[in-house]
Amino acid sequence: MKNQKRQxxxxxxxxxxxxxxxxxxxxxxxxxxxxxxxxxVEGTLTNIESTQEISLTRTAPLGTAExxxxxxxxxxxxxxxxxxxAFQEVAPGRYQSxxxxxxxxxxxxxxxxxSADGNTYTSTAQTLPPTAPLDEVVARRIxxxxxxxxxxxxxxxxxxxxxxxFFRYTFExxxxxxxxxxxxxxxxxxxxxxPQVDIRLRSQEELICFGTNSSQSGTFFETTELSSNEVQExxxxxxxxxNFFIAHRYSILVKQEVQSExxxxxxxxxxxxxxxxxxxxxxxxxxxxxxxxxNGNSTPEVTGYFEVVSQSERRIFFNxxxxxxxxxLPAFAVxxxxxxxxxxxxxxxxxxxxxxxxxxxSLEFFNxxxxxTGPGGAxxxxxxxxxxxxxxxxxxxxxxxxxxxxxxxx
Numbered sequence: 001m002k003n004q005k006r007q008x009x010x011x012x013x014x015x016x017x018x019x020x021x022x023x024x025x026x027x028x029x030x031x032x033x034x035x036x037x038x039x040x041v042e043g044t045l046t047n048i049e050s051t052q053e054i055s056l057t058r059t060a061p062l063g064t065a066e067x068x069x070x071x072x073x074x075x076x077x078x079x080x081x082x083x084x085x086a087f088q089e090v091a092p093g094r095y096q097s098x099x100x101x102x103x104x105x106x107x108x109x110x111x112x113x114x115s116a117d118g119n120t121y122t123s124t125a126q127t128l129p130p131t132a133p134l135d136e137v138v139a140r141r142i143x144x145x146x147x148x149x150x151x152x153x154x155x156x157x158x159x160x161x162x163x164x165x166f167f168r169y170t171f172e173x174x175x176x177x178x179x180x181x182x183x184x185x186x187x188x189x190x191x192x193x194x195p196q197v198d199i200r201l202r203s204q205e206e207l208i209c210f211g212t213n214s215s216q217s218g219t220f221f222e223t224t225e226l227s228s229n230e231v232q233e234x235x236x237x238x239x240x241x242x243n244f245f246i247a248h249r250y251s252i253l254v255k256q257e258v259q260s261e262x263x264x265x266x267x268x269x270x271x272x273x274x275x276x277x278x279x280x281x282x283x284x285x286x287x288x289x290x291x292x293x294x295n296g297n298s299t300p301e302v303t304g305y306f307e308v309v310s311q312s313e314r315r316i317f318f319n320x321x322x323x324x325x326x327x328x329l330p331a332f333a334v335x336x337x338x339x340x341x342x343x344x345x346x347x348x349x350x351x352x353x354x355x356x357x358x359x360x361x362s363l364e365f366f367n368x369x370x371x372x373t374g375p376g377g378a379x380x381x382x383x384x385x386x387x388x389x390x391x392x393x394x395x396x397x398x399x400x401x402x403x404x405x406x407x408x409x410x
Contacts, residue, residue: 128310172212
């Protein structure tokens, strides 16, 4: 998951760069160190009282490294009324507001970044777009255009004022994980020499966990060409029937953001580019203007966007049985198969299969091997006291957290 997130950030960064570089045909891919000077700014303030966040990254030459966080910068959001909010670096390239705050109507917001090398970057002043509450999030069983059966998540919104026209939807999904080959006991090493093992009650919850996954990019909808200012049955997510996430209980938090027309256009075009199979195309799609400017006489390239959005959100829950027959439950995340019976005695190289498995946490205790079978279906192996399973099959913390989320409802 961590590598996947890095890939998405890298594609986003390069996409921004390709847009900012303009239309080039053919496109010579820069590989010199000068490419490190491109600062990428991503920031979204919302009307929800919270810790707001700004992301600052720089690209490295192609083929040498991924984007890296811009460290030791001074980050401030300045309001038109003279107030300001300071941000502090909590991780390389991640800056969070020192105090919680919410964007409000009637104010303007300008981002100011002073990099460690002394360059100053500012955004154009932004205002809070009109508010349009997210009326409804609905899960429904469908067969999609690809003839795949599953659950579709749709949203409905009505804006009587007619002022909210540009919408972006993101989501965070949380799902229950049940380890299919869990046992209340765990194996532990009593002695290395001579090799001796035993079992004890597990010290933590490892049967039921919760996984969380966030959308990497948004889906977009505009109402400017509609007869009414409504978002009706707009799909924001689809889960196939055999998706492991919905095997038990599933929850999704959908976030609706009302954007300015400029921000909507920027991010939609950026998503279109990053969604291409190959962003390194010979014909680049043209210049995409962000709203970050370089002040004074500084010359380094900069791209990205700072925006203020009106956000609302809704959460729903459902079980697999709410839409499908229980016997059709999706398979576990991996195929677990039959338990293994690793041998305890030390071989001529000084290794014990069972001790290694316990020490490396690669296998979990499933049952005693009394009455079981040895390798190849033979009689019980006296040298293999335990039946063991892959850790992912017997310990849910491999896939998620054993802490029940505060919002979770059974």
